[in-house]
Amino acid sequence: MDQQEFLRQLGEGARKYAINLDGRIERDPMSCFRGGNALMYRGKLRPGGGIVTIKTVLDGPQADKSVIKRILREAHIWSKLKHPNILSLHGITIEFDLTVSIVTSWVERGDAHRYVQNADIDPRPLIRDICLGLHYLHSHPDGPIIHGDLKGSNVLISNDGRAVLTDFGLSFLYNSAFTMTTNPLDGGTLRWMAPELVNVMAMEDPHPTVEGDIWALGMTAFELFTRKFPYDSLANITAIQSRILSRPPERPSDEDTLHRMTVGWWELCSRCLRMDPSSRIRVEDAKKEIRKLPPRNDILIIGMGSTRSGISNFINKLADGKEGLKAYPLVPRTHGIRELILDLPCGKRYVFVDTPGFDNTSWRTQNILRELASWLHEKYLEDVKITGVIYTCHITDNRMFGTIRENLDQFGQLCGDKAAQHLRLVTTGWDEQEDKEATPNWVSQLGGRSPIATGLRHERFFNTRKSALDIVNGMVGEDAVLTEEKLAEAERQLHETNTARLPYSRFSQLLQQAKKILKTLRSFIGKALVRLTPGRLKKVRGH
Secondary structure (H helix, E strand, O other): OOHHHHHHHHHHHHHHOOOEOOOOEEEOHHHOEEEOOEEEEEEEEOOOOEEEEEEEEOOOOOOOHHHHHHHHHHHHHHHHOOOOOEOOEEEEEOOOOOOOEEEEEOOOOOEHHHHOOOOOOOOHHHHHHHHHHHHHHHOOOOOOOOOOOOOHHHEEEOOOOOEEEOOOOOOOOOOOHHHOOOOHHHOOHHHHOOHHHHHHHOOOOOOOOHHHHHHHHHHHHHHHHHOOOOOOOOOOHHHHHHHHHHOOOOOOOOOOOOOOOOHHHHHHHHHHOOOOHHHOOOHHHHHHHHHHOOOOOOEEEEEEEOOOOOHHHHHHHHOOOOOOOEEEEOOOOOOEEEEEEEEOHHHOEEEEEEOOOOOOOHHHHHHHHHHHHHHHHHHHOOOOEEOEEEEEEEOOOHHHHHHHHHHHHHHHHHHOHHHHHHEEEEEEOHHHOOOOOOOOHHHHHHHHHOHHHHHOEEEEOOOOHHHHHHHHHHHHOHHHOOOHHHHHHHHHHHHHHOOOOOOOOHHHHHHHHHHHHOOOOOOOOOOOOEEOOHHHHHHHOOO
16 A cells, blocks of 8 residues: 555545544644654644644654554544543644644643753642543543553643643554654663563563553653653663663652652652552552642641531531541541642642641640641641631630630741731631621620731631632632532533543542633732741741
């Protein structure tokens, strides 16, 4: 079969799959740049004029019917994938340069490796996005989709800072420019290759595997943390192969990672980089572990209050009563704290922390605060920022006046003189009151009895999700407004996009889809935030 006949049959098959874009692409010849073995162009998709990327291969794939079928099958599958961390494939075209071109969404910020060369960019949200995208591929209802060439240059950064995976599925064409992969033997892709794939490379083309993708996930994380290619000190192919086959990479220094690779992150990378493929972490478990590992820009809201004051109910309302809050031990044996995590765009997350009740003794209150400070320090190192604190008390519980004042003073010592602007006194039980406007005397008296309460803002909680959202939105700013409508839309789209996927709890689904639905959220913790400085941590922890 000659090349023209090959392309004709490929185009005819693409029309049947509704992915043939011939006649619909306007390619800008002045925007050309080279990527791998392909020429990349900026263009427009008609009708509508959407901006797209056209990847035109320099040396087309082998003219063979089996190759035609496989290209069509893989391109069709890719075009059906819908996930915020997967680059959208619009289709293919054969109208340029007598070869195959693939058409994808245009991504403005380039690839992840170049993106993190700006040391101000924290790679952890990007790694989380990569893991979410890989989990989506590996859990495809028709069977796992193996990426086969995961690395920083095959991860692109969207306009809103999300990492999206590209150049997967068709990676079986290792020696074809169609996937823009690099020949493993040139030392490019080799640096991210799992030992078992390197081991067979001399005898045959490596066959991509799920376990190989997990190794590449660990190496990509290593690459983004250090902002260097793996084994960057080695230039010789044989030396790189020997190093991969001998042992996993060592943990980089804190200086090399700008102190971002904490113990938890390194442990996760290590579980990806085990020499035995069967002992590597599964991508679904990696996704769960990453959700526990905080990036620096978490929006951290701590809930405090006496037992039965309603703080747990407040947080449960945000979760809409669904299961899924993760408990972590705080006070030994009988008490603990919980986290409710909502994932947001650009790697930011809401983290709501539910603490134990403060109502027993002064010693218990101080002990909880010390334990909380220790927990925050361990989880966030010394870079912890508290966006706000919600202190709850039932509206009728005026006997708690003295305890509340003492606890507010303790909080002031913990967080500093400006803490009041980030603190909300939330009275509960208003849904049971006839007069929903009156302010109890004991609330107004707090300002004259406690320095921190002078600028304290009082909010009423009416035991509804909307009421809880209103209070939270008042703390984090207008650009971060969460609405019941947006969360309802999340649940609706969740049903539409996940009906074929393995079942898991609705609340877990909501958390995973929140990032896609709440695209309007933007950076909202850049203004004055409460900071736990090392000195204050030391004081509170009693050292």
